[in-house]
Amino acid sequence: MGRRGLRENIFKLLFMSEFHQPEELEHQVGVYLGEMESLGEQDADYMQKKYESIREHILEIDSMLNEISRGWKTSRMSRVDLNILRLAVYEIYHDEDVPEKVAANEAVEIAKKYGGEESASFINGLLGKVIRTRGEQHS
Numbered sequence: 001m002g003r004r005g006l007r008e009n010i011f012k013l014l015f016m017s018e019f020h021q022p023e024e025l026e027h028q029v030g031v032y033l034g035e036m037e038s039l040g041e042q043d044a045d046y047m048q049k050k051y052e053s054i055r056e057h058i059l060e061i062d063s064m065l066n067e068i069s070r071g072w073k074t075s076r077m078s079r080v081d082l083n084i085l086r087l088a089v090y091e092i093y094h095d096e097d098v099p100e101k102v103a104a105n106e107a108v109e110i111a112k113k114y115g116g117e118e119s120a121s122f123i124n125g126l127l128g129k130v131i132r133t134r135g136e137q138h139s
Contacts, residue, residue: 001039001040001043003106004106004109006043006046006047006050007087007106007110008110008113009036009047010047010050010051010054010087011083011084011087011110011114012032013029013032013047013051014051014054014055014083014086014087015079015080015083016028016032017055018079018083025055029048029051033047033048050090050095053090053094054086054087054090057090057093057094058086061085061086061089061090061093062074062086064089064130065077065082065085065086065089065126065130068126068129068130068133069126069129072122072126078115078116078119080111080114080115080116080119081111081115081116081119081122081123084107084110084111084114084115084119084123085107085123085126085127087107087110088103088104088106088107088123088127088130089127089130091103091106092104092127092130092131092134093134100131100134101131103127104124104127104128104131107123107124107127108120108123108124108127111123
């Protein structure tokens with residue numbers, strides 16, 4: 001499976017997490033991955049590890065999004081947009097294999113496919129702020 005497909009499925013796992021109790025998540029992830037025909041073991045491991053790592057950083061990511069987004073706290077964001085943002089912010093800050101601009105572009109593409117009418121521009125604008133803020137922190 002290509003990177004975009006992996007990324008979309010990680011987004012779906014994150015979105016699915018919004019609707020299950022924490023103690024159910026491990027089972028639900030296993031069911032989701034198990035139902036994917038032709039999913040190789042390497043891809044399944046990659047998706048599960050990245051999903052779990054994002055979940056471990058959710059409080060940090062949400063806090064960052066709340067600081068950066070004026071007037072749009074995570075509690076008010078659509079669950080689709082929020083989980084796309086969580087994936088992208090994780091990649092920007094924690095995944096050295098993914099360039100910032102690739103993470104942002106991929107998030108916008110996922111938003112075009114799964115989000116609402118304004119999702120792509122909302123996510124693009126917010127991720128632009130995230131990248132600028134990260135650049136200021138490193139200079």
